Amino acid sequence: MPHIDLDENLPGIRALLAFSPETAKPLGELTELLLRSNEGLSPAEREMIATHVSYLNDCFYCHQSHGAIVSCYLNGDNETVNAVKRDYQAAPVSEKLKSLLTIAGKVQQSGKAVLAEDIEHAKEQGATDRDIHDTVLIAAAFCLFNRYVDGLATIAPEDLSTYPLRARQIVEKGYGNHIFLNPQPTK
Amino acid sequence: MAWIDFGNDLPGIRGPMVYRPETGAILNELAEILLHDENNTLSRGDREMIGAYVSSENDCFFCHNVHGAMAQHYYQADMPFIDSIKKDFQSADIPEKLKALLAIAGSVQKGGKYVTSDQIEKARTLGATDREIHDTVLIAAAFCMFNRYVDGLNTWAPADRQVYVDRAAMRAREGYSQAGLLK
Numbered sequence: 001m002p003h004i005d006l007d008e009n010l011p012g013i014r015a016l017l018a019f020s021p022e023t024a025k026p027l028g029e030l031t032e033l034l035l036r037s038n039e040g041l042s043p044a045e046r047e048m049i050a051t052h053v054s055y056l057n058d059c060f061y062c063h064q065s066h067g068a069i070v071s072c073y074l075n076g077d078n079e080t081v082n083a084v085k086r087d088y089q090a091a092p093v094s095e096k097l098k099s100l101l102t103i104a105g106k107v108q109q110s111g112k113a114v115l116a117e118d119i120e121h122a123k124e125q126g127a128t129d130r131d132i133h134d135t136v137l138i139a140a141a142f143c144l145f146n147r148y149v150d151g152l153a154t155i156a157p158e159d160l161s162t163y164p165l166r167a168r169q170i171v172e173k174g175y176g177n178h179i180f181l182n183p184q185p186t187k
Numbered sequence: 188m189a190w191i192d193f194g195n196d197l198p199g200i201r202g203p204m205v206y207r208p209e210t211g212a213i214l215n216e217l218a219e220i221l222l223h224d225e226n227n228t229l230s231r232g233d234r235e236m237i238g239a240y241v242s243s244e245n246d247c248f249f250c251h252n253v254h255g256a257m258a259q260h261y262y263q264a265d266m267p268f269i270d271s272i273k274k275d276f277q278s279a280d281i282p283e284k285l286k287a288l289l290a291i292a293g294s295v296q297k298g299g300k301y302v303t304s305d306q307i308e309k310a311r312t313l314g315a316t317d318r319e320i321h322d323t324v325l326i327a328a329a330f331c332m333f334n335r336y337v338d339g340l341n342t343w344a345p346a347d348r349q350v351y352v353d354r355a356a357m358r359a360r361e362g363y364s365q366a367g368l369l370k
Contacts, residue, residue, distance in 0.1 A: 003307045004317040020321060022224075026217040033210055057298065103339075111338025112246065119190045129191035133207060133340065140335035147328035150299025151291075152321065 012061035018180040044073035055085040059146035061156035068167035096125040107139035199249035218363040232261030243273040247334035249344035252351040260355035284313040295327035
């Protein structure tokens with residue numbers, strides 16, 4: 001049960017965004033900018049970084065939600081989603097993205113865990129300053145979102161078939177207040 | 188030296204915020220609502236103290252000094268008092284309700300799942316509302332982002348702690364607006 005009184009029809013962070021629409025606005029805008037930009041990194045790659053960090057933070061709602069969004073971008077390739085969570089070195093993704101996932105995993109532990117050699121390696125794989133910036137901020141932002149979701153004990157649907165429905169909604173319409181103001185997708 | 192070229196030599200979070208102003212503006216808006224907005228039953232001092240405490244636990248020198256100095260300004264206290272809260276808030280001379288909220292914030296710093304029903308109950312018994320518990324968790328979570336952004340990009344921070352104290356009155360007056368970043 002959530003620690004505070006939330007709308008029980010809304011899962012995970014959606015209930016928190018509805019509870020606090022003032023903060024929902026910047027949080028939604030930040031997510032839209034970081035995860036839907038196509039500059040340097042694709043939306044699918046950005047969602048992979050979010051999924052990996054959420055998995056490391058053991059946030060069930062977030063890693064299922066963003067994993068489902070990755071799957072949606074990859075036309076249902078759940079094997080890649082699972083590899084990105086558990087063993088990204090074995091995932092069929094670019095060496096550049098692997099080096100960025102390494103940085104994201106360090107950020108999940110602590111900002112100070114990122115080493116000069118991690119950055120150097122990413123640059124050798126073709127990562128730009130902008131890619132590194134966005135990777136660090138996406139990873140850091142999910143250290144916020146994961147703690148927000150679990151710190152208030154929000155509801156994570158156990159029925160995994162509901163996640164692809166919400167994922168498609170995000171892929172089609174993006175992040176923003178519609179995810180808690182409109183009825184939740186049922187098919 | 189920062190891991191990437193910000194095109195400016197601003198300290199701490201201001202470097203990457205100016206480097207990428209689109210996200211910088213949003214992060215500042217979030218900080219403004221959480222820490223500076225007057226429409227909140229938690230005082231500005233208490234909200235800054237929660238941010239400073241989490242930053243101290245995350246060992247983020249820039250952030251715990253900036254926000255510790257802000258709390259110091261609002262509380263009209265001195266640095267040893269703020270340091271005593273960062274180091275051991277349970278023994279510090281602060282209200283029990285704030286201690287209960289700092290305990291929740293400290294759990295959030297470790298991970299969302301560390302927050303216990305007992306901690307929430309305790310805060311509630313001492314008068315904390317749902318809104319205040321929500322804001323405490325979100326401020327703590329937000330600093331787990333800000334701290335990682337600052338240290339994950341290896342930004343620089345002034346070593347002299349008085350520098351942060353000297354800037355606090357201006358920040359309190361102007362808030363966390365994008366325009367204030369370059370000052």
